[in-house]
Structures are given as C-alpha cells and as structure tokens.
Amino acid sequence: METINNFLAQLAGLTMLQIALISILVIAVWFLPAMIAVVLNPSHAKYILVACIPAGFSLIAWSGLLVWACTGKVFERYKDKVKSDIKAT
Template sequence: MFTDLDQVISRFSELLSQISPLKGFFFIVFFFAVWFLPAIVAFFLNRKHFRKILAANIPAGLSWIAWVALLAWAVTGKMRGKGLEEQEGVKIDSTQAEMPTVKAD
C-alpha cells in the first residue's frame, strides 16, 4: 500500500524537478487567477459585495459548484457607488430627487 504512495511521490518530485522556475511561476499565477476569477470579475464590474465574494472565494475554490455559484454572483450582483441610477437606466422619482439650495445674501 505504501509502495504505491512512494511511487506517486517520487514521480511527482521528478516532474517538479523538470519544470523550469519561469514555467512554475506562470503556472502559479495562472492557478491563482483562475481560483480567484469570481473576485476579479466582481472587482472589475464594481460589484457591491466584492469583499464577501473575495472572502467566500478562498474555500469555494475547493468546490466547483460553489466556485461557479460565486462566479454567477459576481456577474449578476448589484453595482455600488454613486451614479448607479444613471448606469442602470433607473429613473429617479421626483420625491426622491434632491432640491437645489439657494443661499440668501
């Protein structure tokens, strides 16, 4: 039983020794880019729940179902920031609009 494990470990160590440091670096960067893809998408799409998506992304990378759900949340989530109404095409109700203030001299 342990001989098979020893063989797997020795093959894996041989493969690692054959990889150049540059290829290893690019593999690690690519790996983390895919792992944190939902957080990256949420950041660039300016989503309101970016921090929650980033925090949930760490354990969700171990489950493809949770990872895909986070990716869907990142794509379809609410936007944050000022000017949201203009970006989404929502009309502001006249009762909610701010009235300009006039200063008396």
C-alpha cells in the same frame, strides 16, 4: 502509484519560471470570481473575495461565486423594473 511518480518526475523537471507562471495562473483562476465582481458587482466584491478562498477547493462553490459575481447588476436592473411594474398596477 505510477501516475503519481510520473507527475512528480515531470514536476521536478520544471524550471523556476515555469513554476512561477503556473502559480500565477492558478491564483488568477482561483480569484476570477472576485476580479469579475469588481467590475460587474462592486457592492458584493469584498464578500465574493473572502468567499473565494475556501470556494476554490469546490468546483460547485466556485461556480456559484462566478454566477454571483456576474449577476450583480442584473438583479438591480430587474428589481427597479419590478418596482415600477408594481406601482403601475
């Protein structure tokens, strides 16, 4: 209980600017997979954006979205390579 009281006391001492900066930082980290997906996986960016909302509550789901956002073009590149290898055989 003392830990909660200490946290609330520190929170009460923050200025509005500090609260705004912390809020912006939390939102940026929460939607980081969506921001990465816009660059690396634009075909799935809207799905990743929607999935970020509930996934922010789970570190495992958020990590999965981060992997999905980062690997979009990698799968396309290897898919084309596999198709060309299959045609060659």
